[in-house]
Amino acid sequence: MLADVSAPIEIAGLVKHFGTVHALDGLDLTVAEGEVHGYLGPNGSGKSTTIRVLLGLLRADEGSVRLLGGDPWREAADLHRRLAYVPGDVSLWPNLTGGEVIDLLGRLRGGLDERRRAELVERFELDPTKKGRTYSKGNRQKVALVAALASDVELLLLDEPTSGLDPLMGEVFEQCVDEFREQGGTALLSSHVLAEVEQLCDRVSILRSGRCVETGTLSELRHLTRTTVRAETERPPGGLASLPGVHDLVVEGRRAAFEVDTAELDTVLGVLHAAGIRTMSATPPTLEELFLRHYGDAVPTAAPVDAS
Amino acid sequence: MTGTWLLVRHYVRRDRWMVLWWALGITLLYWSQAVSVKGLYTTQAEFDRAAAMMETNTAFVAMAGPARALNTIGGQVTWQATAFGAITVGLMSMFLVVRHTRAEEETGRDELLRAAAVGRQATTAATLVVALLANLLVGAMVALSLVTFPLAAADSIALGVGLAAVGAVFTGTALLAAQLGSSPRAAYGLTGAVMGAAYVLRAIGDVGDGTLSWLSPIGWYQGMHAFSGLRWWPVLLLLAAAAATTVGAVLVFARRDFGAGVLVDRPGPDRAGGLLGTPEGLAWRLQRGSVIGWSAGLFLTGLSYGSLGDDVGDLMGDSEMSRDLFAQAGGALVDAFYATAILMLALLACGYAVSSAIRPRRDEDEGRVEVLLATGLSRQRWLLAQVLLTVAGSALVLGAGGLGLGIGFALTSGDSGAVGRYFVATLPLLAPVLVLSGLARLLFGVVPRWTSLAWAGLLFAVVILLFGPLFKMPEWLQDLSPFHHLALVPAEPFRWAPFLVLGAIAAALSVAGQAAFRRRDVEVR
Numbered sequence: 134m135l136a137d138v139s140a141p142i143e144i145a146g147l148v149k150h151f152g153t154v155h156a157l158d159g160l161d162l163t164v165a166e167g168e169v170h171g172y173l174g175p176n177g178s179g180k181s182t183t184i185r186v187l188l189g190l191l192r193a194d195e196g197s198v199r200l201l202g203g204d205p206w207r208e209a210a211d212l213h214r215r216l217a218y219v220p221g222d223v224s225l226w227p228n229l230t231g232g233e234v235i236d237l238l239g240r241l242r243g244g245l246d247e248r249r250r251a252e253l254v255e256r257f258e259l260d261p262t263k264k265g266r267t268y269s270k271g272n273r274q275k276v277a278l279v280a281a282l283a284s285d286v287e288l289l290l291l292d293e294p295t296s297g298l299d300p301l302m303g304e305v306f307e308q309c310v311d312e313f314r315e316q317g318g319t320a321l322l323s324s325h326v327l328a329e330v331e332q333l334c335d336r337v338s339i340l341r342s343g344r345c346v347e348t349g350t351l352s353e354l355r356h357l358t359r360t361t362v363r364a365e366t367e368r369p370p371g372g373l374a375s376l377p378g379v380h381d382l383v384v385e386g387r388r389a390a391f392e393v394d395t396a397e398l399d400t401v402l403g404v405l406h407a408a409g410i411r412t413m414s415a416t417p418p419t420l421e422e423l424f425l426r427h428y429g430d431a432v433p434t435a436a437p438v439d440a441s
Numbered sequence: 442m443t444g445t446w447l448l449v450r451h452y453v454r455r456d457r458w459m460v461l462w463w464a465l466g467i468t469l470l471y472w473s474q475a476v477s478v479k480g481l482y483t484t485q486a487e488f489d490r491a492a493a494m495m496e497t498n499t500a501f502v503a504m505a506g507p508a509r510a511l512n513t514i515g516g517q518v519t520w521q522a523t524a525f526g527a528i529t530v531g532l533m534s535m536f537l538v539v540r541h542t543r544a545e546e547e548t549g550r551d552e553l554l555r556a557a558a559v560g561r562q563a564t565t566a567a568t569l570v571v572a573l574l575a576n577l578l579v580g581a582m583v584a585l586s587l588v589t590f591p592l593a594a595a596d597s598i599a600l601g602v603g604l605a606a607v608g609a610v611f612t613g614t615a616l617l618a619a620q621l622g623s624s625p626r627a628a629y630g631l632t633g634a635v636m637g638a639a640y641v642l643r644a645i646g647d648v649g650d651g652t653l654s655w656l657s658p659i660g661w662y663q664g665m666h667a668f669s670g671l672r673w674w675p676v677l678l679l680l681a682a683a684a685a686t687t688v689g690a691v692l693v694f695a696r697r698d699f700g701a702g703v704l705v706d707r708p709g710p711d712r713a714g715g716l717l718g719t720p721e722g723l724a725w726r727l728q729r730g731s732v733i734g735w736s737a738g739l740f741l742t743g744l745s746y747g748s749l750g751d752d753v754g755d756l757m758g759d760s761e762m763s764r765d766l767f768a769q770a771g772g773a774l775v776d777a778f779y780a781t782a783i784l785m786l787a788l789l790a791c792g793y794a795v796s797s798a799i800r801p802r803r804d805e806d807e808g809r810v811e812v813l814l815a816t817g818l819s820r821q822r823w824l825l826a827q828v829l830l831t832v833a834g835s836a837l838v839l840g841a842g843g844l845g846l847g848i849g850f851a852l853t854s855g856d857s858g859a860v861g862r863y864f865v866a867t868l869p870l871l872a873p874v875l876v877l878s879g880l881a882r883l884l885f886g887v888v889p890r891w892t893s894l895a896w897a898g899l900l901f902a903v904v905i906l907l908f909g910p911l912f913k914m915p916e917w918l919q920d921l922s923p924f925h926h927l928a929l930v931p932a933e934p935f936r937w938a939p940f941l942v943l944g945a946i947a948a949a950l951s952v953a954g955q956a957a958f959r960r961r962d963v964e965v966r
Contacts, residue, residue: 181965188811190962209820213814213815213816213818214816218812220811220812222808224807224808225809227626229709229726232712232713233710233712234713235713237713237717240717240719241813241817242816243817260708261712262708262710263708267623277812290815
């Protein structure tokens with residue numbers, strides 16, 4: 134596809150070892166221009182390693198990595214002027230104030246938008262006169278967030294950027310990312326806060342043991358999981374057990390409770406309809422269920438959804 | 442107080458090696474004075490002459506203490522070791538105390554402990570117990586080493602007891618500082634300021650009429666007059682001060698919240714100054730305190746060496762040991778002495794150079810490099826800025842030492858040309874200093890985890906300089922020290938070849954380290 138040529142992030146077959154540990158084991162990931170891409174996976178699955186390879190801090194052992202059309206290892210500094218990064222665990226210089234760090238990082242990135250800087254300091258309720266050693270984890274993160282969001286960049290790399298923020302500040306963060314997207318920016322957001330992912334992300338990729346096991350929009354991913362259905366019908370619903378995609382079926386007289394693969398939902402509802410529906414509830418899979426299925430030990434059986 | 446003994450056991454386990462090294466070091470400080478004084482002078486007449494010369498040297502008195510019975514070994518040990526011994530035992534106490542109190546509180550480990558079945562005052566009590574035990578150990582070892590030397594038993598024991606008591610005073614001070622300051626750094630700063638004031642007060646007092654010395658715990662310790670009419674009552678002053686500071690700490694502790702301090706950190710600027718936009722500006726901002734501190738320290742050290750003027754001949758005696766030590770330089774004794782003094786200054790300057798050269802590793806290890814290198818700043822540019830600061834800072838620190846030496850000499854001898862002469866003689870030593878910082882950079886590039894091993898390089902150079910000729914170490918071994926090659930100006934004429942070769946080696950190490958860093962992964966937690 135032609136569009137892929139200019140995708141801000143293109144990773145194919147990326148392998149990274151640390152000694153005998155395979156941190157990344159043939160990772161494929163594409164982030165299209167203008168999207169906020171959720172990057173999910175259990176701890177130690179390789180999310181931070183991916184971002185550090187993208188930043189040219191780590192060198193890829195195998196595979197190809199393109200960042201904003203360039204080579205992140207060789208052209209690191211030039212590419213970095215066009216992006217901003219927020220790590221999950223921000224470490225500051227103990228004797229520099231937050232305001233000084235924001236300016237320092239902004240200047241090294243090629244300049245800050247002064248108005249935006251002032252506005253963000255206000256919105257995140259950050260005291261920029263405190264020394265680095267006196268900030269709490271959340272406040273250190275705010276320093277990095279303000280520095281990143283006040284820069285005029287095309288791409289944001291965010292590695293669990295809200296892990297120390299309170300929910301109120303989490304909301305401010307979501308607004309800021311929304312604004313960034315409206316202006317045409319692209320973001321890769323690694324996070325464990327599923328509500329945040331659901332709110333912000335156009336597409337998500339799920340990582341496990343150094344590989345991408347799923348990529349797609351949230352609705353596409355939902356499609357792969359089961360919906361919980363409870364129904365009471367006029368006549369006992371016959372033939373449910375023989376339908377493909379129905380699991381854990383319990384029928385007591387005219388009541389039925391079961392789970393159904395979301396892809397088969399239409400067929401199953403047809404059968405229920407034929408039996409005359411009196412009451413019915415269908416609960417779509419929660420994000421938690423979606424992710425637990427991938428985070429857990431069970432190997433996913435569904436075929437990956439094509440993103441196109 | 443529940444859990445105090447449990448904590449004491451836990452602390453002892455954590456600290457035992459550290460305390461042992463401190464104790465050995467401090468004991469060595471006292472004992473080695475006795476050994477070196479005994480070896481330095483062959484006749485009492487010689488000893489008397491040297492003592493008379495030292496007594497009248499104001500700089501020495503200001504540095505060490507009141508000059509009493511300097512023509513005896515015991516008097517010399519007391520004079521040379523007590524002020525530094527008191528400061529060292531104070532540092533040990535400070536690190537022990539802050540490590541278990543304010544530092545634990547800041548990292549939040551203390552919170553875990555306190556949430557367990559541990560009494561409110563237990564950490565404070567256990568810290569106090571462990572620090573006092575450490576001070577007693579130091580005092581006992583010092584006393585024992587001197588008694589067995591052998592020196593007069595009562596006076597030797599007095600030196601040990603007094604030392605432990607001074608340690609107790611600084612333990613109490615640190616305990617109080619840990620309650621007042623709201624970060625470990627603030628606690629270190631406060632305790633350090635008290636120790637500095639104690640040292641300076643007694644320096645001014647000792648040079649003058651002695652009144653101010655009575656405001657200083659170090660002055661009380663030296664006021665015991667060991668080996669020159671021993672008296673015990675100043676120990677009571679020390680114990681009273683220790684008790685007062687400890688009680689103060691307990692009172693403040695009982696009245697403050699967890700995690701809070703009495704003194705809060707002052708807010709800083711909300712915007713960065715103009716300098717803080719370039720990697721060089723950042724490096725300077727982070728290291729300026731250390732550059733200024735080391736420069737001042739070397740200037741003062743140089744000044745005190747220089748203030749000996751032409752009299753060094755009397756000071757050195759005529760024993761084989763002093764001949765050995767200074768024969769390395771050859772030529773007239775005065776020139777030989779100053780050539781060696783310049784080497785000493787250069788080794789001190791290495792302390793700055795190495796500590797500055799391993800800073801990039803600290804920034805990497807503590808995760809600050811990651812954010813920096815994610816900006817438009819390239820790895821090479823970042824490291825190069827650090828290198829520039831290390832080189833320029835080392836030159837400044839070393840130059841300050843040479844300037845101090847020259848000024849001190851000029852003031853004492855009236856020979857104003859000495860300022861330029863000694864200053865210039867110091868500068869070539871920059872080459873071997875930079876060899877060691879280059880070694881740190883090579884390690885940083887190739888095996889970053891071992892960057893701190895560069896300190897071993899400095900230790901090796903010190904050992905070679907002090908003991909190489911004395912123990913007739915093989916020449917090839919001595920040649921490994923970068924300080925063993927330069928012409929010893931002013932005792933010998935300056936030679937370009939070794940200077941240029943060392944400079945080239947330093948540059949090669951640095952470039953290799955820089956190239957290796959370019960190729961390796963940035964280590965992240």
